[in-house]
Amino acid sequence: MYKMIAIDIDDTLLNDEKVVSPGTQAALAEAVQHGVTVTIATGRMYASAKQVAAQLNLNVPLITYQGSLVKNSIDGKVLYERAIPRDAAVFLFQYAKERGLHLQAYYDDVLYVKEANQKAIDYAELSKIPFEVYPNFDELAEKPNTKLLIIDDPDKLDEIAAELKQLIGHEMHITKSKPHFLEFVHKEGTKGHALTALAEHFGYEISEVIAIGDSDNDREMLEVAGLGVAMGNAKPALKELANYVTRSNNEDGIKHVVDKFVFGRSE
Incomplete structure (x- = not known):
């Protein structure tokens, strides 16, 4: 019996209309009613993840900032936190300044940018x-940032990622x-890391956890989860x-997982 499900938000929990489908909502609500802990595991900041959790009536800790912050959605208690090393x-x-890259900083659950450009507005x-x-954006480098993010064309980011993994990959986790x-x-x-810590918090074996995602930043949780x-x-x-x-995020893929692996329902 699986006791916890951790779900990525974008392109996983949300469909292409950026909403949680009624079928997925109902499936997750049924799982919770049967004692399964359902949580979110996202690269989004806590404030953003909390909005999504509220739609699902999830009153549990949320994995946010890729896993750098695990925080209760009700009382705001922090269960796990890791800040980027200052150096x-x-x-x-x-690096970003010299190359004219759009860098965003996340400190104390606030999103900071140097200027209100289109990338910031769209994000x-x-x-x-x-x-x-x-305005004095470089000063933020001295703060205990939870996450930093560069927005640019995919191919350019692939080149930047390869270069930075060589330069500072031993100090930071770099992912898309x-x-x-x-x-x-x-x-x-x-x-x-966050999923492992959260399972321990609830007293679950990691083998009793399902992790569901769609992108590179979900790799680590899919690797450690039981399923x-x-x-x-x-x-x-x-x-x-x-x-x-x-199935895909537009075909109730989450509901399919709950039906099959939590309740053992056939097609």
């Missing part, structure tokens, strides 16, 4: 979270949450390492 942050701020609209312009989002967190700030599930719309590499591939 690595200073390096990345300088805020997607995540439903406002940003704050911080979407093709045009390159994210940086603490080495122990992955969804895999790692890739969405039908997931990246090919994630499907290869998954224990099971479900």
Whole structure:
């Protein structure tokens, strides 16, 4: 019997209309009623994840910022937290500045940008979270940032990721949450680390946990979970390492997993 399900938000829990389908909502509500802990594991900031959790009436800890922050959705108690090392942050701020890259900083659950450009505006609209312009942006490198993010064209980000993994990959975990989002967190700030800590918090064996995702930043949690599930719309590499591939985010892939692996229902 699986006791916990951790679900990525974008392109996994949400369909292409950016909503949770009625079928998925009903399936997760039924799982919760039968004692299964359902949580979210996302690259989004806590404030954004909490909005989604509220739609599902989830009153449990949420895995946010790729796994750098696990925080209760009701009382705000922090269960797990890892901040980016200062030296690595200073390096990345300088790297982005020299190359004219759009860098965003997340500190104390606030999204900071240097200027209100189109990348910042589009990101805020997607995540439903406002940003704050911080003119002396480089000063933020000295703060205990939960996450840093560069937004650019996918191919360019692939080149940047390869270069930065060589330069600071030993200090930070570098991953893509979407093709045009390159994210940086603490080495122990992955969804895999956070999921392991959260299972321990509830007293579950990691073998009793289902993890469901679609992208590169879901890799670590699919690897550690008892059942790692890739969405039908997931990246090919994630499907290869998954224990099971479900339907897409537009075909109630989450509901299919709950029906099959929690309740043992056949098609």
